[in-house]
Amino acid sequence: MSYISYQFFLFLGAVLLGYTVTPSKYKWCVLLAGSAVFYWMNSRWLTVFLLCTTTAVYAAARMLDSMEEGFSLAKGHLEREEKKRLKALVAGQKRGVVICGLAVAFGLLLWLKYGAFFAGCWQHLPHHWRLPQPPVKTRMFLPLGISYYTLQAAGYLIDVSRGKCKACRNFAKLALFLTFFPQITEGPIGRYDRLSAPLFEGHPFEYERFTKGLQRIVFGLFKKLVIADRVNLFVSAVFEESGTAPGGILLLAGILYTLQIYAEFSGCMDLVIGCAELFGIPLDENFARPFFAKSVSEFWRRWHITLGAWFKDYVFYSISLSKPFMRLSKFVRRRGNDFLGAVLPAAMALFFTWLGTGFWHGAAWKYAAYGLYYYLIMLAGMLLEPLFAKVCGSLRIHRQGRAFSLFAMGRTALAVVGGMLLFRAESVSEWGTILAGIFGRFSLRETLASVLRYDMDRKDFAVIAVGVVILLVIGILQEKGIHVREAIARRPLPVRWALYLALVMAVIVFGAYGRGYEAVDFIYGQF
Amino acid sequence: MEKVVRVFCFLFTFWLCLAFSSDFLKPKNNTVESGMEKTELYGFLSEPNHTIDLAVIGDSSAGNGFSPMKLWGDYGITSYVCAEGWQTLPQGYRVFKKMLDTQKPKIVLLETDEFFQPTGIARTALYVSDLASKTVLPLYDYHNRWKDVQAKEMMRRPHYTYHSAVKGQWRDQNVKPYNGKEYMIESREESPLSITVRGCFALFDEICRRSHVQLVLFTVPNTGWNYSKHNAMVSCAGKICVPYLDLNLERKKLGFDWKTDTRDGGTHLNDQGANKVTGYIGYYLKENYVLEDHRQDHSFDHWKEDYQKFTK
Structure with missing residues (x-):
């Protein structure tokens, strides 16, 4: 069911x-x-x-x-x-x-x-x-x-x-x-x-709680049916031809697959949390606007939060605070390398944490590679942080500034797209083929000429663009600490109702379900 | 109290949105290009009003097992087969209700295979929700037309142009014999009918009585049939005093032969089998009911044209 x-x-x-x-x-x-x-x-x-x-x-x-x-x-x-x-x-x-x-x-x-x-x-x-x-x-x-x-x-x-x-x-x-x-x-x-x-x-x-639960359920359906399942048309069509599709199309498919998995999984969480809210039961949040993250480790603190927290509490700390690791840390520090003494136990514990996280997603080597992909990025980040800070200092780059934040968000998103391509590929070698295809067959002209050949037309792209803008606006408001549902609830009744009805009707009319669409199972429901 | 009023007003506004969007997105024609699903099933929409005397409702057994043009050729009776694969009784009910908007059939033949489509809680919920959604909310079926629909369509009245020359029959001339054992072994067992089926059959009976349509149950020969299903249908028909024709038991009278009259080894009939079934039913209708022979009526000339195409 x-x-x-x-x-x-x-x-x-x-x-x-x-x-x-x-x-x-x-x-x-x-x-x-x-x-x-x-x-x-x-x-x-x-x-x-x-x-x-x-x-x-x-x-x-x-x-x-x-x-x-x-x-x-x-x-x-x-x-x-x-x-x-x-x-x-x-x-x-x-x-x-x-x-x-x-x-x-x-x-x-x-x-x-x-x-x-x-x-x-x-x-x-x-x-x-x-x-x-x-x-x-x-x-x-x-x-x-x-x-x-x-x-x-x-x-x-x-x-x-x-x-x-x-x-x-x-x-x-x-x-x-x-x-x-x-x-x-x-x-x-x-x-x-x-x-x-x-x-x-x-x-x-409670009437108020009930309506809030319903609102969250509908928003979850919006993410799943309007965005994720529509994007799936393009993504499935492109990955069926991953060996021959133009590089730009593969990159776009990677980006849209990342959007699909985000809209689907976070949509499902909205639905799940909304359902529990109907009973008055608050569940832990699993997403906190992950694409606003400025680093991969921050991304994983915002994406599938409860899984990351589980591995942090029960695997990472258990390993890094265990006696052998503490001894190792002390040993390295005694040798005069404080930086390595701090990093080494964490790096080793992270290895097992990410190997476990990878394998948790599925029983295949590609999932281990998926976990280790993020591990390597994080490790590189940890090891290169002093150098990076030095470079930024000498170039007078303000790391807290808006421009640098945007750059960091883009960089993180790109790394995530790479990881999602591995997640979507059948095997590590296919991932390699896709990456080779992106760089080897990249042509803007060919991409623009063939973008509408993959089961999605202009109107589909328009719907997705509007959906993304809605998610983005809500994300920005939430990042600013604004509770969107409460903010809407304070609006005059006609505005409120118009927004609610628009959302429901968007799900019913623009949802990718029924005739002409294959029902898409939740990707994270298969674990 | 204020909250109740507010909820009611919200639901009413929501209903208005649904009704408006449904009307806007609903196909205004019964062609594939206009977005109509199952054009053959809804081919009766383009028949002139009140010209169909016999409606045949059923799943693929009915689609393959009855030939309206043969009935026309033999008796001059106008009929239409409203069949769809795996049709359930709620779906059959919905189609029949739709037919009553434009036609006034005197008799409806309900094929009984759809009384025994898979059941279970989940399936029952699906049937009920399917019926509710598609009857109350045509938007469910046609929401994807938002891409094709144009503003000028909004106010247009439906105009149906798809014409089924075989009146809904699923023609098939393939022959794949059934070589299995005899499947109608007499017994006293009675297959149970699900609550959904019983409830929906009561609705079907009621709408027939209200519309003054004679309901007749019939079973097309099908090796998936058995005596316990037969017994269930006998008692079902007996309870509301409607006739029941199980052609699995009348195969000799039909001259039916599983070696030549099935297209797929006993599940569905081919054209030859359909002609035999139709011949028997035509005779039965002629003997028991008063149905007009329209063959000399010029207002039915399009039937004559279709019949000529059918016999070529």
């Missing part, structure tokens, strides 16, 4: 009605029932894997809690040395429990999502090693949202082990946290300490 289908909106309406009429104490049960039905309708028997992860994480978190409680009770009666010993013992046991819980969650993810990939890699190992044949050969079935709920479950377990939150005592409530239906398909990846309270406490129906 896609988020942009009639069925989903009928289903959403039914759950909302049930949620509204149910007493506050039991409202979360309606959400759980709705989420269970939604998941079952999408995944059928694959639901069993979600149950396995939920059970493992629930049991592990409860064990951690009881260990902590036991330690708290016992430590009062112990001497200092005994307390220290017991603390170390409990810490070791807790580590073991966390590892077991994570092993189940990530084990299922690795098996189901990466099993075929690993098996393929295994088969490419030299024959003279005489290794046994791998058991997994074909593509496995993928439960809905496994990449999202696994990270959410792992984050919860680590948070409990770090004492950031208490373990959930109610299995059903934990199941709701992991399966909340608006966010199960594409995130945002929720944190238990922020999401649990609004999810479990019942919220009465």
Whole structure:
């Protein structure tokens, strides 16, 4: 059941009605029932894997809690040395429990999502090693949202082990946290300490909140149906002929694909957050105008924010603050290189973070390359920063100025387009072919002559241009700290209604759906 | 209270926008160039008003299994087949309702294969939403015409020019025999009908009664059919006292042969099969109903021209 289908909106309406009429104490049960039905309708028997992860994480978190409680009770009666010993013992046991819980969650993810990939890699190992044949050969079935709920479950377990939150005592409530239906398909990846309270406490129906939720849903549909799905016409047509298309067309396709993926993913997030808002549940934002970023690392703090934050909190810090890395840093500093001492642990931790981020997107080497592409750009940025600062200083370039900011935004956007081309290509070698095509076959005249040959006419381009201008204006206003929905809500009624109706009618009339268009699945929904 | 009024006013304004845009974007002709979807299905729009005496509604079984020109040639009865692939009962209902805007058929033959299109909650929701959206909101079907439509079209009244010389029939002369076993094995089982189908059939019956159209259920020979479906249709027809003709059981009388009368190994009929089905139904209609023979009527000369083309 896609988020942009009639069925989903009928289903959403039914759950909302049930949620509204149910007493506050039991409202979360309606959400759980709705989420269970939604998941079952999408995944059928694959639901069993979600149950396995939920059970493992629930049991592990409860064990951690009881260990902590036991330690708290016992430590009062112990001497200092005994307390220290017991603390170390409990810490070791807790580590073991966390590892077991994570092993189940990530084990299922690795098996189901990466099993075929690993098996393929295994088969490419030299024959003279005489290794046994791998058991997994074909593509496995993928439960809905496994990449999202696994990270959410792992984050919860680590948070409990770090004492950031208490373990959930109610299995059903934990199941709701992991399966909340608006966010199960594409995130945002929720944190238990922020999401649990609004999810479990019942919220009465509020007219203002309801209308705001609807506005956000419609805006999400606008991004998806009017911009992303229309752009898809051109992008698909060009990439089908990536070996022969003119360089300028390939570059334009890369730019439009970046726009497509942004409009689609952020549109889906608007839809998801809007749906949750109808129930009074605030979800974490996943986008913060990423194309206003002045560097690639800033871009990733604005793009898929919850994924970046997850890797930062649970991978990057875990590695960079681990004892071996701290020792390495100290060692380098002692040798007199403070800069390298600061950069080296971060650079090494970043490597694993970006390798993980890359592989999270899919089970193929191109995704690893995708992660490492950003890693190399960030690493170069870190290493060259002193030199860059020196050059800017000597040339008297004001790095906080508007002109330099625009240049930095353009530079970042270009780097992102390069990454998105890799994301779109079938393989790293195809990415190379596309890049070679962009530079080798670039001709402005040929580009202008053939731009309308790829399934999009002037009117399509006009619609997209208007859509981009709308996104840009909203982005600029938001960058200035203006809350657009609140600002519109303060306008006189005719203006307000005209804007709302214009948006709805734009979705209905200019949306790329129905006859003549193929339904385009959410790209990030396939993870 | 103020909020309720505000919501009502907003929805009313929204409805006005929808109605205006729908009217603006709706095709004003039934040709492909004008943006009409399924031109053959809606070919009846260009027939002169009140000239079709028999409407045939159904999915591909009806499209391939009935020949209006054969019926004209044998009995002088005017008919039109409103068939579309995988047509569901809600879709059939919608087409029939559209036909009643310009035609006053005396009889409607409803092919029963569409009573058994796939069901399920999601499918049911899809049927209902599809019916609602396309009936209430033609914009859903035709919104993509914003690129082609011109301002002068806005006030123009529809003028339909697409003419179907075979009156909606899907002609096919291929022969691919069915060599399987006999599929109509007598049993007492009864296939269940989904809530959507039952609800929509009640609507269909009601609109027929209101418009004084005699409803007749019929099943074109089809090896996907079986006795439990037959039993379900017998009881369905019995409940509202309408006739039901299951031609799967009348194959001998039709002279039907699965070796020569199907185009795809038993799922659909070819022209020869359609002629046999039509011959049987024509005789049945002549025996049981009073339908005018228009062959001597000069106002139906265009039917004669179409028939000449058909027989060439």
